[in-house]
Amino acid sequence: MLNARSSDVGEACGGSLRAGGRVPYAAIVALAGLAAIAAPALGEPPRVVEVVPDTADVGVDPALTEVRVKFDQDMSPQGRSICGGGPSALPVAGQLRWIDARTLALPISLKPAMLYSFSINCPNALNFRAASGESVVPYPVAFRTRGEGEAPAAALKPEDTRPMIDALRRAVLERYAHFDKLPADFEQHLATATPLLEAASSPSMFARRVRDLLRPSHDWHLWIRVNDITLGVRDGFATPNADSRRLAKILKDADEFEGVTTARLSDGIAYIAFDDWARRNGDWLAPAFEFLDALDPATPLVVDVRMNGGGDEALARMIAARFVEEKFTYAKSLIRNPEAKDGYDGPFDRVVEPSGRRHTGPVAILIGPVCVSSNESFILMMRKPGQRETFGDTTGGSSGNPKPHELGHGVTLFLPSWRDLTADGKEIEDHGIEPDHAAAWPGTHPSKDPVLDAAIAWLKGKAHGAPH
Secondary structure: OOOOOOOOOOOOOOOOOEOOOOOOHHHHHHHHOOOOOOOOOOOOOOOEEEEEOOOOOOOEOOOOOEEEEEEOOOEOOOOOOEEOOOOOEOOEOOOOEEEEOOEEEEEEOOOOOOEEEEEEOEOOEOOOEEOOOOEOOOEEEEEEEOOOOOOOOOOOOHHHHHHHHHHHHHHHHHHOOOHHHOOOOHHHHHHHHHHHHHOOOOHHHHHHHHHHHHHHHOOOOOEEEEOOEEEEOOOOEOOOOOOHHHHHHHOOOOEEEOOEEEEEOHHHOEEEEEOOEOOOOOOOOHHHHHHHHHOOOOOOEEEEOOOOOOEOHHHHHHHHOOOOOOOEEEEEEEEEOOOOOOOEEEEEEEEEOOOOOOOOOOEEEEEOOOOOOHHHHHHHHHOEOOOEEEEEOOOOOOOOOEEEEEEEOOEEEEEEOEEEEEOOOOEOOOOOOOOOEEOOOOOOOOOOOHHHHHHHHHHHHHHOOOOO
């Protein structure tokens, strides 16, 4: 993994996008149509307002010789970060040039029938900056070139987009569980944006304009899918309170599997990490169960889920079932239903119960801002004061159980269908779960992990009977 340095083009990956600043809602609506807008407020992070070709475009002519990127502010010509790597990396073929203070041209050499993806700025490389010094909000792009003999992408007409707008309106107003995340006058803004949506000349353009219209929700669980490419509405992601490079030095004898890392630490403490709760081919949790089964049930254990952004809650329950003492309710769900009295059915209890060989020793659970969705559910399943306690920082506070809504012409809108509550009825969205023991990150020592250190100190104290 390499960071793209100032004034160069390189591969940059790893970590998560930092959430960008908010843009006034009127500006968002204007940006959806690339209309002229007033200059952003002083200190407002600059944004990409147009890329040609742009995200989710297909049938792009492989003879195209440059990508153009337009920003909403005058830019500094000194720094740049074109992020991405691997076979889909953008094939930059020459020197980047500024056409004017807001427009950049990237010389490229494309091949037919290829998916290309890159990002203007990314977590580890934020060198595109406005003349005022603010870094550009990261803007990911993915497009496909036309294959030999492939017909150009079909164009949309207003008679095509009008039913799509109606479907969008119904879905958002009737099925979006977090509708209150949007401005109170959303319907008025939808009406204002309707001419721009009607004028979308392709499904990808329509999807981008829907993305920009819904961007004020800042909802991690709201996205649009078109041409097998996903467009999220949130500008970025949380900054993790973990560093894989630090951990690699600390966990020198770790065993790494797809999605699972296991290790033995000093003083008889064991360590296990879960990258996510995603469904994979085969039994990817098998190494985790084998590791737990090989431990003495009383072994002090660190469970690290700081880099886990969720997935399938059923998989999380399978692991939590190895720790809990009895069946209990760990969360509740309110299901969006426009026909219900208050707009929601429920609340419905979500429960976990013991299964398999139970681990009885003390457990320190490492958490942080990247933890969202079903991983927050896992944390709620695991917590038990005095026995299984959390260390780190407050979780991201985002859930939703997204459901698909077909808008037409291959555009699918995914909307959160539920509101996630703790067992005692507290909203998790935008609040998260606070740790039992806060641990500052990144700490003062560049090679230490202060969150892990705090957890180990607590586990050692439990082993020696010290009060905590």
